[in-house]
Amino acid sequence: MSGRRRRFVGLGLEILVPIAVLALWALWSAGADSFYFPPLTEILDTFAETWLFERVGSDVLPSLARLGVGYAIAVAIAVAVGVPLGLSPAVRRGASPIVEFLRAIPPPALIPFGIVVIGVGDGYKVFTIAFVCIWPILLNTIDGITGIDPTMNDTTKVYGVRGVDRLRKVVLPAASPQIFAGMRTSLSLALILMVISEMVASSNGIGFFVLESQRSFAIPEMWSGILLLGLLGYLLNAAFLLVERRVLAWHRGARASAEGT
């Protein structure tokens, strides 16, 4: 009985506390008259004016396109390189210092490199996003493949499954939960690098807009951009989880039935 009550109180808190905090923020900011923290209602008004849907075509879509292309390139390269590295210990040992070093370079340090080599257009932004997103996916692909149950590997060998079949039916599915974990990490990195690359050199995009607003002291506009980026991060993450749940449904099913026995 107290368990049920506790659960009820918990649910109530989960819904009421955020509403209360938002209300407090609205109340406080309405009366605070602070230059840096404009009233919440004003931010929301500006948000509606700016992003619904005036700047969608000029800023949001270009940003999302860069993010999508860079991310897709990263996934393709990381999985393509990760498979041979995961399958061969010798290749893996040879490549590990190079991978470790490239991975350790703080991504923003590569932005100047991208600008010099590719120029300030869309290309360097896509390059920066792709370069940074590769590492989590690559490392997870390698770990996923090296972590394949030895029994499964032996069975595959005994039944003479090799080549493309082995890759498609055994290696990639077995590694996919980890590959997805890496892809999820990379997705938030992609958004971050999109913003940074647009702040450093760009003429459109959400990152550009936010920095321009700050420089021209358009504070509500700046806040609306920050809000949009937060929403985007949240939505991208939620969409990814949905996709993952679908693609890995078999995996969760197998886990649940294994635990049920």
Place this chain on the structure above:
Amino acid sequence: MPGRPSRAPAAAPIIAVAGALALWEVLTRTGMLPERYLPPMTETAQELSRLMGTSDFWSAVWNTMKGWALGLGIALVLAIPAGIAIGSSTLLYRSVRVFIEFLRPIPSVALIPLAVLIYGTGLDSKVFLAAFASFWPLLIQTLYGVRDVDPVATDTARAYGLGRLERLWRIKLPSAIPYIATGVRISSAVALILAVTAELVIGAAGLGREINLARSGGALENMYALIIATGAIGWMLNILTTRGEKRVLHWHPSQREMAR
């Protein structure tokens, strides 16, 4: 054969690195990669060794490291106690869960303009950004660690009459430490990234600003040497945190040799 211990030659990593460096040199010397984009490896290496003799370089390194250390330190001091408190109370956890889930995916770089407005373009901004960004991985890890305690252990402790504080000290903290250690490793990398970002975007003193200056001045060898130095710092921090994790967790199954 699967299951056989891998016996790749121990020299493989050295050969691979030497090969990559040689390839860089050959590609640039033969003009396959235009020199206006990428100076030869030997010239970049020379520039790097020249830089390491200058005090400007070391003061840039010092500034970057200061941003990293202060940011990570603040995150540690705030995130671990907050994670323990939130993780220990179901009601508190449910009250703040929505905020955490909403704030966590916000790219910390979105706050750069705000940081500039409030803290200016100096060290304060850099520390704020580094601390904000590295706060979340640490908080989440601590939270999960505290919530993931084996219920049998908690029940046993309760049956033996251990109080709340003692349970926290003897059961919850030890079992959360592997999670926290992973969080520290992630956060350390994040803090460095944000420190360099702040230097690059808002021009706070440090390696990021030097890289950007080298780029706009067209000093390519200088730029590449600095990028390599930045990578080396990231690499060393990664090795240090991994070593530290091993040392703190030598008793934990994940770190035992047999488990590998």
